[in-house]
Every structure is written in structure tokens, then in C-alpha cells.
Amino acid sequence: MRGSRRYKHVIDTPDPGKWELAGYEESLPISEKSNPITRELDKADPNTLVQLLRDCDAEIFQEEDETIINYQRLYSESILKTVADIAKKVQQIIESPEDGLIVLSGCGTSGRLALLLANSFNRLMRGLHQSPCYSYIIAGGDRSIVTAQEAPEDNPAQGQEELQRVCEGKKKVVFIGISCSLSAPFIAGQLDYCMKNLDVFLPVLVGFNPVSMSRNDRIEGWDSTFRQVAEQMQNLHDAQRAFVLNPAVGPEGLCGSSRMKGGSATKILLETLFLVAHKASSKVEVTEKCLLEILRTYERAHKVTYSHSKKIAALLKQSATSLQKKGHLYILGWGTLGLVGIMDAVECVPSYNADWRDVRGFINGGYHTLENQEGELTPPGAEFAVSHEDFMKSILPTVSVMDTIVFLFTLDDEVEEVEKLVELVKEKTSNIHAVCHATAGQYLPNSTKKMIPSPIVITWPILFLEYEGAFIQTFQRELSSKWILDTVTSGAHVLKGKIYRNFIVDFTICNSKHFQRAVSVLQRLTGHPHARCTETLLQSIYGEQTLSEQIRNTETSQHIRAAMSRDKVLPVAIVSLLRNCSVAEARTRLESSESIRAAIESSLNVPGRKRVAESSEMAGRSR
Numbered sequence: 001m002r003g004s005r006r007y008k009h010v011i012d013t014p015d016p017g018k019w020e021l022a023g024y025e026e027s028l029p030i031s032e033k034s035n036p037i038t039r040e041l042d043k044a045d046p047n048t049l050v051q052l053l054r055d056c057d058a059e060i061f062q063e064e065d066e067t068i069i070n071y072q073r074l075y076s077e078s079i080l081k082t083v084a085d086i087a088k089k090v091q092q093i094i095e096s097p098e099d100g101l102i103v104l105s106g107c108g109t110s111g112r113l114a115l116l117l118a119n120s121f122n123r124l125m126r127g128l129h130q131s132p133c134y135s136y137i138i139a140g141g142d143r144s145i146v147t148a149q150e151a152p153e154d155n156p157a158q159g160q161e162e163l164q165r166v167c168e169g170k171k172k173v174v175f176i177g178i179s180c181s182l183s184a185p186f187i188a189g190q191l192d193y194c195m196k197n198l199d200v201f202l203p204v205l206v207g208f209n210p211v212s213m214s215r216n217d218r219i220e221g222w223d224s225t226f227r228q229v230a231e232q233m234q235n236l237h238d239a240q241r242a243f244v245l246n247p248a249v250g251p252e253g254l255c256g257s258s259r260m261k262g263g264s265a266t267k268i269l270l271e272t273l274f275l276v277a278h279k280a281s282s283k284v285e286v287t288e289k290c291l292l293e294i295l296r297t298y299e300r301a302h303k304v305t306y307s308h309s310k311k312i313a314a315l316l317k318q319s320a321t322s323l324q325k326k327g328h329l330y331i332l333g334w335g336t337l338g339l340v341g342i343m344d345a346v347e348c349v350p351s352y353n354a355d356w357r358d359v360r361g362f363i364n365g366g367y368h369t370l371e372n373q374e375g376e377l378t379p380p381g382a383e384f385a386v387s388h389e390d391f392m393k394s395i396l397p398t399v400s401v402m403d404t405i406v407f408l409f410t411l412d413d414e415v416e417e418v419e420k421l422v423e424l425v426k427e428k429t430s431n432i433h434a435v436c437h438a439t440a441g442q443y444l445p446n447s448t449k450k451m452i453p454s455p456i457v458i459t460w461p462i463l464f465l466e467y468e469g470a471f472i473q474t475f476q477r478e479l480s481s482k483w484i485l486d487t488v489t490s491g492a493h494v495l496k497g498k499i500y501r502n503f504i505v506d507f508t509i510c511n512s513k514h515f516q517r518a519v520s521v522l523q524r525l526t527g528h529p530h531a532r533c534t535e536t537l538l539q540s541i542y543g544e545q546t547l548s549e550q551i552r553n554t555e556t557s558q559h560i561r562a563a564m565s566r567d568k569v570l571p572v573a574i575v576s577l578l579r580n581c582s583v584a585e586a587r588t589r590l591e592s593s594e595s596i597r598a599a600i601e602s603s604l605n606v607p608g609r610k611r612v613a614e615s616s617e618m619a620g621r622s623r
Ligand SMILES: O=P(O)(O)OC[C@@]1(O)O[C@H](CO)[C@@H](O)[C@@H]1O
Pocket: 106, 107, 108, 109, 110, 150, 153, 178, 179, 180, 181, 182, 183, 184, 256, 257, 258, 259, 262, 347, 513
């Protein structure tokens, strides 16, 4: 199917991007390319920021263009067919759940989405008096749901152990390994295990790069690369012994930040797949039309969400002001929207090297509402306190005029509860915002309107659908909230000066993907070759200008451990390379600069500096 012939778009998708042309940042996978749409993101005001990120999100729905590189997209015939084929396998498990299981697994946001989706579809099954048969795995275990734990992503053996534990005693398992960037060793290990046990497992790889662009570097302590595993999977695809589901959705608005479009596309694809599998089990034939109908509702959600762009921009601006003044952004969510808030908050830590206290999410009912396998997490620590009660006990007394609070709920939730909390928070700060989802005919009570000056009220049309279909409304609201929060937290960090053009220039180097990305950003911003960039990155990590042989010969995992105990590793390396100065001098310059972006900008403008390095097309070529 070529959508443009048979499919009419709900939203305006941008013209096919320059990133699709042969040769554009050739050596980089789509998920790591810099998106031409957001090239000047760092100079944008809040309204423009929202528009640019909106356009990037719209690329999820863009169709395959035969005139340029033939990437398969969400609406491509091959993708729709793969979704339908996998749905049939899922259907078999749903119909005889006794010995079967559907396992979703991922790292970071992908793992949190695995939890969200597994819970949604178990709920759907319980409502039909069927035995729930979905389970999730998140790298690092349940503590990774509410805190950033990026290191376990590098461990394929741990992935396999977890998979064996979850699937013990099961005779048929559909395993869905999510790695948006087709890179996580944790997932590679699990897929490899499945392929060695095909009598029990049907492995599915979900991500948003072509297999030929999946990660191909050595995995420490293991004998295959991610690409070798992905290629093996692809070889089994035609015989339906394994599946690779990997439409291109375009580069992220912020380079490499796969929590954004990657996460949203994961949600869209897998919810569609499971919904049709459940429909099929109630004897509704899975047709292309039925898949398209569901996908179209997500496209509509994009349009509806971004029709509130002005108010989203106001929330973004307020959040940025809070973060700039060393205040906080607190997101108080109800039901699954609480998890969406936590998901967004937690990712600020590795993505922008934020302090874990800067942006935090809270959910009514805490772990009970999260429905995670391990329940209340122990030992309890401030980072693991996620309920509204926790917020009232430990955060509310410290809330000040510097902080911004966002309430995230639907009009089906207990609005009086929301009002009670708003009342308490109002005594501390007037920076109160709300994202509220309503169904046509429902209105925000006047009492709430009086308390929250400019709420984002998103009204969704009534959907007259059968039981499974009714879940679509919840899925739309979750995605819509995710889009808003992704835009707000990303935009706020742009305004905080953590981004240069569309490169995040201060992220935590906490796993091998981040280490490689740091080297790649250095190459792209400074134009220096791979070896020199790696050397400077190591100088910055160890704080030494002269690197010992021992350091040079150490495994990357050791460098990552060292990097995690140092601040501003990447910015120091960037400034050092741009100014050709020592890492110590670069650090001093950064410390006296108003923001990281400002320090980079002034280093680029040093008289006599060649500007050739700034061409993004040079990216990664010098390896
Ligand atoms: O393996 P994936 O799905 O590509 O991403 C894994 C990850 O490292 O990247 C994301 C952010 O870029 C995080 O949410 C997550 O921890």
C-alpha cells in the first residue's frame, strides 16, 4: 500500500526531509542523524520550539517516498503486513493463555512503555474475563521505572537471565524486544536467546532504523554485535520464525533522544498490533482497513494535541523559567497519565544531565497504581517516593515561587481530589498549570477553572466502539500527554542552554551508546577526527591532559564508570577541542559562562577558528 494513493492524511505531514536523501549524514543511523527541521532549535522562542517539535512528531505519519530512499514507513504495505502477521501469533497466545505469554522488554523509556502496555492489555483481558497474559521486562528491574538506570542496557547476559526468569514454565512466548535505535545489548541478548529456543519463543524486534543501520560495534563480554543479531532475525522473518518491525519515523527533534519519537512510535505500533490481535480473537478479521482506522486515530491525536500549541508554549516557557532559576518542575498525574509524567521526568536525568530533583513525576496511589511487579520499592529512598502522598509529605513544604506544578488528569478522575491538591499548592506558588482530557460534552468545573488560570483542556470526540476499541481513547490521552510533556521538558532544557543547534551538548555518559554519541557530537561540532575526539573525551573524563597507557587500553565500561562521577564531561571536551586548549582551561571557561550553549557559541566565534567543522553533513565520516 502506498498511502498517498489510498490514504488521506488527517494532519499535514512535512515534505519529505533532507535526511532521507542519500549521503545525508551517511554513516549515522536515522535515530542518530540531526533532523533538518530542528537545525536552529536552540535559537527558537517557545512558540517556534513547539511548532518545530510538532513537525518532527508529524514525521511519524509520513509515507514512504519512492522518489528518494525507499525507507519503509508506518503506513508502508510491508509494515502493515508485518503488524498483521505478528498479531496472528499474539492472537494464538490470547486464545490459549494457560501456557503462553507475551513479553515486552526494553531499556529506559522503552522499558517503561513495556510496563504501560502490558498493564493496559492485561486490564483489557481482565475486563473480558480472560486470564491476563502480558508481562514486561525493564533493564535494571523495577527501580528503573522511577529512576534512571542506564548501565544495565549494556548487559546482554542480564537480559537473558531476566527473560528466562519471566518465562519459566511457559511453552509459547511471543517476545517483543524494543530498542528504538536498534542498539541495546540487553535486547540483543534476549533476542539471541529466543533464536536459540525457537520451539518456545517467537522473537520480535521493534525499532526505527533499517537493520543495515543497527549498531555494529563490539559488545563487551559477548561475541555478537546487535547488527549480527538483527540480521539473523531478518533471515527468519520470511519464514515467520521471527519478525523485525522497524518503520522509519525520521530523526529525533533533539539528536538521538529516542524517548521522544521512538517512544511515541513504539506506543502507536504496539497498541495497534495488540488491539487488532484482540479484535481477531473475537472473530473480527484483521484487514488493512482495520489497521489503518486505528493508526488514523493516533494521527488525529497529533492534530488535536498540537491545536493547543500556544498554551503548550506557555507551559514550556514557565517550566524553563523555573529550571533556569534553579526551581523545579513537578508533574502530578492521575492513573496511567501519572506513569507518563514519571517517564518524562526520569528521562531528564540522562538526557540533559539534570539533577533527579529538577523534574519529578508523581502518581496517585503510588506503586499500587503503577502496578509494577515488585510493588512498593525497597529500600525506600527519596528518589523512589512517587505517590501524591509522598509529594505532600516531602515536597510540598519545600515548594516555592520558583517551582512549576503541572496537574495531569482526565475528567473521569476525581476532580475534587485534584482541586484539593491545587488548593494546597496554591499557597506556595502561583505557577500552576493543568493538562486535562475531556470527552465531548464534559466540561471542566467552574471551581477548577477558577483555581487554574489557563488549563490545557483537550476535548476528545466520543468514540462509539466495541469493547477493545474503547481503549483507544485512553491510548490517545496517554500519547497526547506524552507529546506535550516531551515538548515541554525538551523545550525547557533548550531554553536552559543545554542544546547547541539540535545537539544535546550535556548528557550523562552512562552507557556505551552515550559514549559513542558523545564522540559523534564532538566530531560533528568540532570537525576533528574520531581519534582526536575520543582522546579529548577521555582527557575530560579523567581530568588529565596526558593519558596513561593504562587508561588508553581500558575497556569502554571503565571509562563510563569514570565519566559518571564527573560533571560536564562532554561540554568540557567540546570547548577544549574548539579552542584547542587544555581540559582544565575549558572547564574554567564553562564555569564562568552563563550557559553551556553560550560557552560553545563563544568558542566557535574565537577569531581565526575555521568554521568548516560546523557542517552537519560531515557527521561521523572520519571514523
Ligand atoms: O534501546 P532504545 O530503545 O533505543 O533506547 C534506550 C535508551 O537508552 O535510550 C533512550 C533515550 O535516548 C532511553 O529512554 C533509554 O534508556
